[in-house]
Amino acid sequence: MIQSESMKITQNAIEVVSFDVEGTLVTTDFSYAIWFEMIPQRYAERWDLSFEEATRKIKWEYDSLGDQQIDWYDVQYWFTRFDLGKADIAMEGLQPRVKYYPETKSVLKKLDGVCKLSVASGSPRPFLKHLLRDTAHHFSSIFSSTSDFQQVKTTEFYKNMCRQLLVEPEQVVHVGDHLQFDCLEPASIGIRAYYLDREGKSGDPAAVRDLAQFAKIINGL
Ligand SMILES: [Mg+2]
Incomplete structure (x- = not known):
């Protein structure tokens, strides 16, 4: 019993924190x-x-x-x-013209080393090459749904991502600014997905307002 409980905890521990890019780490x-x-x-x-x-x-x-x-x-x-x-x-x-949100770099620096950081973006790789030029060193993996899997961020994309990261969806936390592609799709396979609503327009009480608030949640998990 004790063993199975501890196994459960290990299995559900956060292994990877995954970020959308445009609207999340950098502006559009x-x-x-x-x-x-x-x-x-x-x-x-x-x-x-x-x-x-x-x-x-x-x-x-x-x-x-x-x-x-x-x-x-x-x-x-x-x-x-x-x-x-x-x-x-x-x-x-x-x-x-690549512009980071004010808190992005400090949050990446803070979380780097605490857990594995990864990118799950719908932007094609030729864009990511520019958008992540200053921050790519923080990420152990970078996934582009359009370049790598020829699709938008579907549940299939997130399943493939977890497979390649060798983790269960429950071991991944993702954050992004698109309700469907960053929350509903990943959450449907068990990823802990956080909706980033920088302007607070959604009225969703579960939404985070910036990455600093998201980092606090991660540190508390
Ligand atoms: Mg986005």
Whole structure:
């Protein structure tokens, strides 16, 4: 009895703390600059249009493909489609637009070593390369659902992630700012998922307001 109880505790101990990236560790500034500044600007130059005309056209193109299609997430796909050249060189120029939330780096530093830190993001790897440039050293694993599994963050994605991390879902805590992709999907397989609602708009009493509050919960587990 005692043995089985202690086994249960060991089995449910937190092994991995998993983070979403955009809206959680970093703001969406970098992505916005790519989709709504750089691409329309280059499109305007390439096709001799005003910035406004180019913006209208590319928004129409984004919407007509839709975010359920995996190509939609692929910057090079759009660069090729619009004949704009190499996306990676252009993205490098936007590195200064990557912006961390004020508490992110100190929280990562604090939790690093306490448990294994991991990333579960829907952003493609070419984005993560920039978004995590200053913090990648804290993470033992980085998963991109779109690049690694060609899907958004579904339960299947989280199952695969746990399999690769060699842990049970109950040994993982995840935090992110998307109710479906960061809470409902992971929670449905037993991951302890925390909804990050920075603006407090959801009214959800279980939501955390920033990563410092999340870290306090982790330390108390
Ligand atoms: Mg997010």
